[in-house]
Amino acid sequence: MPPRPRLNEQLLIEEAIVLIDREGPQGLSLATLAAKLGVKPPSLYNHVQGLPGLERALTLRGLEELSKALRDAAVGRAGSDALRAIAHAYRTFAKQHPGLYAMTQRSQEGRDEEIQAAAWQAVEVVLRVLEAFDLKGDEAIHATRCLRSALHGFVTLEATEGFGLSLEIDASFEKLLTMVDGGLRAAFSS
Amino acid sequence: MPPRPRLNEQLLIEEAIVLIDREGPQGLSLATLAAKLGVKPPSLYNHVQGLPGLERALTLRGLEELSKALRDAAVGRAGSDALRAIAHAYRTFAKQHPGLYAMTQRSQEGRDEEIQAAAWQAVEVVLRVLEAFDLKGDEAIHATRCLRSALHGFVTLEATEGFGLSLEIDASFEKLLTMVDGGLRAAFSS
DNA sequence: GTAAAATGACTAATAGTATTAGTTTTGTCA
DNA sequence: TGACAAAACTAATACTATTAGTCATTTTAC
Numbered sequence: 001m002p003p004r005p006r007l008n009e010q011l012l013i014e015e016a017i018v019l020i021d022r023e024g025p026q027g028l029s030l031a032t033l034a035a036k037l038g039v040k041p042p043s044l045y046n047h048v049q050g051l052p053g054l055e056r057a058l059t060l061r062g063l064e065e066l067s068k069a070l071r072d073a074a075v076g077r078a079g080s081d082a083l084r085a086i087a088h089a090y091r092t093f094a095k096q097h098p099g100l101y102a103m104t105q106r107s108q109e110g111r112d113e114e115i116q117a118a119a120w121q122a123v124e125v126v127l128r129v130l131e132a133f134d135l136k137g138d139e140a141i142h143a144t145r146c147l148r149s150a151l152h153g154f155v156t157l158e159a160t161e162g163f164g165l166s167l168e169i170d171a172s173f174e175k176l177l178t179m180v181d182g183g184l185r186a187a188f189s190s
Numbered sequence: 191m192p193p194r195p196r197l198n199e200q201l202l203i204e205e206a207i208v209l210i211d212r213e214g215p216q217g218l219s220l221a222t223l224a225a226k227l228g229v230k231p232p233s234l235y236n237h238v239q240g241l242p243g244l245e246r247a248l249t250l251r252g253l254e255e256l257s258k259a260l261r262d263a264a265v266g267r268a269g270s271d272a273l274r275a276i277a278h279a280y281r282t283f284a285k286q287h288p289g290l291y292a293m294t295q296r297s298q299e300g301r302d303e304e305i306q307a308a309a310w311q312a313v314e315v316v317l318r319v320l321e322a323f324d325l326k327g328d329e330a331i332h333a334t335r336c337l338r339s340a341l342h343g344f345v346t347l348e349a350t351e352g353f354g355l356s357l358e359i360d361a362s363f364e365k366l367l368t369m370v371d372g373g374l375r376a377a378f379s380s
Numbered sequence: 381g382t383a384a385a386a387t388g389a390c391t392a393a394t395a396g397t398a399t400t401a402g403t404t405t406t407g408t409c410a
Numbered sequence: 411t412g413a414c415a416a417a418a419c420t421a422a423t424a425c426t427a428t429t430a431g432t433c434a435t436t437t438t439a440c
Contacts (some may be wrong), residue, residue, distance in 0.1 A: 006406095006417075006418080007417080007418090024297070029396095029397070029398085030397080030398065030399090031396080031397065031398085039418075039419095040418075040419065040420085041397090041398075041399085042398095042399075042400080042401095042418085042419075042420085043417070043418050043419075045399080045400085046416075046417050046418075047417090050398070050399070051397095051398065051399090105346070105347075105350060105352065106350065107214070107349075107350045107351060108350055108351040108352060108354075109351050116354075119352075119354075120354075123354075138358065141358075141362070142358070142361065142362045142365040143365070145344070145347070145353055145362045145365075145366070146340075146362070146365055146366045146369050148343065148347060148352075149339075149340050149341075149343035149344035149347060149366060150336075150339050150340045150343055151339075151343065152343040152346065152347060152352075153338065153339035153340055153341065153342040153343025153344070153346070154335070154339035154343070156295070156342065156343070156346065157295075157335070157338060157339060157342060159297075160295060160296065160297045160298055161297060161298040161299050162295065162298060162309075162338075162342075163335055164298075164306075164310075164313075168328065168331075168332070169335075171328075171332065172331070172332045172335045172336070175332040175333070175335075175336055175377050175378070176335070176336045176339060178373075178376070178377040179336050179369075179370065179373035179374055179376065179377040180369065180373060181373075182372065182373050182376035182377060183368070183369030183370060183371075183372050183373025183374075183376065183377075184369055184373075186368070186369065186372035186373065186376065187365050187368040187369040187372060187373075188365070196388075196389080197388080197389090219425095219426070219427085220426080220427065220428090221425080221426065221427085229389075229390095230389070230390065230391085231426090231427075231428085232389080232390075232391085232427095232428075232429080232430095233388070233389050233390075235428080235429085236387075236388050236389075237388090240427075240428070241426095241427065241428090
């Protein structure tokens with residue numbers, strides 16, 4: 001067998017996550033990552049396919065972890081209870097891993113099957129929660145888009161300091177959930 | 191007086207807007223912009239302060255145009271009518287100028303007074319519209335954050351193809367507006 | 381009308397990035 | 411111990427932004 005690697009893809013990605021969560025996706029470069037790992041930039045090509053390959057791996061990892069967080073939050077809950085649980089899990093994930101979360105929201109055009117499947121995993125959790133609202137078919141799709149819009153918009157604005165003064169943001173989030181909970185029922189009362 | 195310039199900041203920014211609306215903010219580089227303008231990269235430094243200066247100018251321009259679009263949409267309207275009007279204006283702007291819109295949503299930390307003031311201009315339009323919902327003080331702030339979250343989230347997901355199949359997106363937006371309109375009244379009934 | 385000054389575009393050079401090719405080192409197994 | 415495989419390295423290329431310094435041009439002032 002070949003010699004045991006001093007560095008592997010897992011370790012590389014872990015370090016990259018630390019980097020983007022601290023500096024943002026913009027701050028990710030093979031040069032800085034290699035320096036962090038005590039290695040020269042070309043060595044990274046033995047483990048990932050360049051910068052695009054690394055970004056893809058991070059996107060996939062982010063989608064997987066987000067899905068997991070949502071699934072864990074939804075288990076054993078239903079209705080408004082489940083909705084609020086996954087909403088809080090969504091926001092918590094975005095706050096704990098701002099860089100990784102940002103990776104999951106990059107343009108999806110030209111994405112391969114694996115990425116699209118991972119993205120669908122996360123959407124599916126939301127869809128199932130909304131089924132408890134008696135939503136099916138197109139209505140469920142619309143409602144899912146509404147919920148995702150509200151959540152994604154909120155956590156993004158929070159992350160970019162878009163809300164200005166950071167006071168009372170928790171309270172704003174609770175208001176958002178009340179709005180969505182009530183609004184979904186109102187907009188989709190069949 | 192000095193000689194008339196062959197190139198000026200206005201022209202430069204117009205071309206940069208075309209570039210980012212087509213390629214995204216990532217695709218903006220002084221090299222490609224200079225090539226578009228038939229000039230060598232160092233010449234751009236006579237008109238903007240490097241790439242950071244150009245990005246700042248684009249952010250400012252985006253905020254100004256967004257504010258203007260929202261103001262124009264809100265004039266002469268009130269209540270749900272005004273809410274839907276600025277929502278559609280918001281989405282239209284984001285679709286017509288995806289790159290410029292993205293510039294307005296970059297991290298606000300370390301932004302100067304002028305940028306913050308321009309950002310406030312846009313928020314203020316929303317705030318005034320929500321005053322017609324009998325919201326004041328903290329409640330109006332929370333409601334504004336909710337509305338901005340929903341709008342920003344929707345147009346961002348739409349821009350990144352985050353919704354998957356592009357069918358029925360107009361219908362989803364109408365549902366979102368119904369949800370927000372109804373949800374705001376429910377969440378903020380004092 | 382002509383000279384001076386201001387301005388913008390240029391060339392050249394530097395430093396940083398990703399990437400590829402080719403070489404060397406190193407760990408594991410026969 | 412020696413051969414192999416994998417991963418690290420060095421060197422080189424091509425792109426980025428940026429700065430310094432030079433040249434050309436145009437406007438202004440005399």
